[in-house]
Amino acid sequence: MSMNITIAVFFGGNSTEHEISIISAIQAMGYLDHEKYRIIPVYMTKQNLFYTHPDMENIESFRDIPALLKRSRRVFFLKEVNRTLMIGYPLRRFSRQEETAVDFAFPIVHGTNVEDGTLQGYLETLGLPVIGPGVLPSALGMDKAVMKSVFKDHGVPVLPCHVCTRKDWEDPERLVGTLMDSLSWPVIVKPVNLGSSIGITKASDEASLREALDLAFTFSEKVLVERAIVRLKEVNCAVLGDYEEAQASECEEPLSSDETTILSFEDKYMSGGGKGGSKQSGSMKTGGAKGSKGMASLQRRIPADISEEMRSRIRETAIKAFHALDCAGVARIDFMIDEETGELFLNEINTIPGSLSFYLWEPLGMPYPALLEKLIALAQKRAREAQKTTTSFETNILATAQIGGGKR
């Protein structure tokens, strides 16, 4: 059995969804084919220091992170002309360096600072092709205001919103006046760039609007205000593919307004008595994560309780949205239905969703290992295509160039 592809799985990092990312990554590593791929866990601390250790494939190791880091090796990545190495740090003075050639990076990170394209940009600059979305979709998906304008441009329905900046907030009277002239109560106020409902408040009068703005501006430079849907039904749908092909998953209905991106191993497999069918299921226990936000059982209904007509509308719109942002890999698109009017709005997109949304594919006959194989195949296809694209051309511009104006 040849083990010719090395995949470094990146997770954690400087984000409010650090812990959720650890769970997502360990679930994924548990289902990656270890006979076909060499899997290297790369844990990013909250300060974005990179560490690796084989124990990082087990959730139990993360019950005591300081102890785990003590026995782990800190690493950095070095680009050579034709390959990228992971190297132990600090360097060894008198012996051979520990170095591993890495073929693909698999970022499984959630939230601000990590799911915003910066990590992918860093990895791609280091010569590492990424599994999942590139810089552009993740960057667009991290700003709720910019995301809305791109969707609007593609005919994807979004709630109209007002975008306000900290500069606008310097004149509260005027800002509140403008907002009250054009919106009717209740409204929702949210920072453009956070997740997990942080800084989001509903306001029903002028006083609560002021408080909501005040809170939101502590989290972000940019805040959006939109009509609050009173009879709200939320439905999420994932999409898998790239610019050429895309398929929509089953729809889910989150049943609590809490962060509901993660379906724990227990939720999925223990309660039903099933085993999940993984060869590595021994490493899949998420016991240590119990009690963390969003982990309670029965937080979602799959499939969502919606009409067949609404289901197809959501799945078609999800694919349209996936293509609008030029997504790749698997994304989860979150919708809101106004049950008073029957209107459907796209609320937000998660370009690296919790648990990679594996639980939305199983009902359609795609087990998690097959989903991961598909994600890797998409990344291999993109890497092949990138090699065909010309990124440099010979020029003799430096032979004749002179810098004008400079007299040194």
Ligand SMILES: Nc1ncnc2c1ncn2[C@@H]1O[C@H](COP(=O)(O)OP(=O)(O)O)[C@@H](O)[C@H]1O
């Ligand atoms: N316009 C709205 N009307 C009613 N509820 C909303 C609206 N926008 C957001 N919410 C509620 O707030 C939750 C969090 O908002 P969301 O935009 O998804 O932010 P986050 O990135 O924190 O998940 C949503 O899941 C929904 O329950």
Ligand SMILES: [Mg+2]
């Ligand atoms: Mg959300």
